[in-house]
Amino acid sequence: MTITIYHNPKCGTSRNTLEMIRKSGIEPQIIEYLKTPPSREELLELIAQMGIPVRDLIRQKGTPYDELGLSNDKWTDDQLVDFMMEHPILINRPIVVSDKGALLCRPSEKVMVLLPTEIGSFTKEDGEIVNSGTTDA
Template sequence: MTITIYHNPKCGTSRNTLEMIRKSGVEPEIIEYLKTPPSRDELVGLIARMGIPVRDLLRQKGTPYDELGLGEDKWSDDELVDFMMEHPILINRPIVVSDKGVRLCRPSEKVMDLLPGDIGTFTKEDGEVVASGAVND
């Protein structure tokens, strides 16, 4: 199985997700999307494959979200994607692509449905213990 993670190593959720992938026995392709952002077509394709509204991929914390007025409903999906292309920090993370699908893995345990098998229990950086099959959507 091949897995790709759009990763920010400064993000605890992203680090936890990466470690869960590794615990499954897969070494993923790691794309540090702040250094190597996806192309516009790739980003639009990921959003479509996740089946989520564009707005659901926008990150607010630690980004220029408020300064750009992105909380207002006046922006089209194309304009929101344009903002993410201009400011990749606005792309929420981690996004994981596997043979089983594509998902924004927030919380990190959402990755478990994309892995090749059960990883048992996993202890997150904050000490929270999660178990395979205990994913809340």
Template sequence: MSAIIYHNPKCGTSRNVLAMLQEAGEDVTVIEYLKEPPTRERLVQLLAEMQITPRQLLRQKGTPYDELGLGEDKWSNDQLIDFMMEHPILINRPIVVTEKGAKLCRPSETVLELLDEGAIASFTKEDGEVVRPR
């Protein structure tokens, strides 16, 4: 099975998810989305595949979220997408796409829902926490 990960190598969660995909034997395409942001069309498609709203994909920590006033309810979905296009750091990560679907993989063990059963027996995260499929 192949997978796409929208990845930030500076993010521990993203690194853990990438390592789990690799351990599961996935053929992984890594897109460093801060260097290669998705197009607006692709972002809209990802939101639809994940069945979440633009607000649910917004990242607050380490972003201009507060400075832009994005906590206010006055912004439409289209406007929130505009902000993500202008400031890709606002796109939460990692986003993973496999033939089983697409998910924002926070927490990192969410990626297990996109893998074949038994693909990973257990995985030790960078912080030492052990993840086991249910």
């Protein structure tokens, strides 16, 4: 099985997700999307694979979301994608793609449905314990 994670190493959720993937025995392809953003076509494909509205992929916290006025519903999906292309920090993370599908893994335990095997229990950086088989994505 191959797994790709669109990762921000400064994000605890992204780090937890990466460690859960590794605990399953897979070393994923890691794309630090702030250094190597997806192309517009790749971003649109990820959104389609996840089956989510474009707006659901936009991150608000720690981004220029407010200064760009993105809370206003006037923006089209194409315009929202343009903003994410211009400001990759607006792309919410982590996005994980495996043979089983693609998900925005917030919270990090959502990744468990994309893994080849159950990982048992996992302790997140904040001390929260999660168990595979007990989460819905």
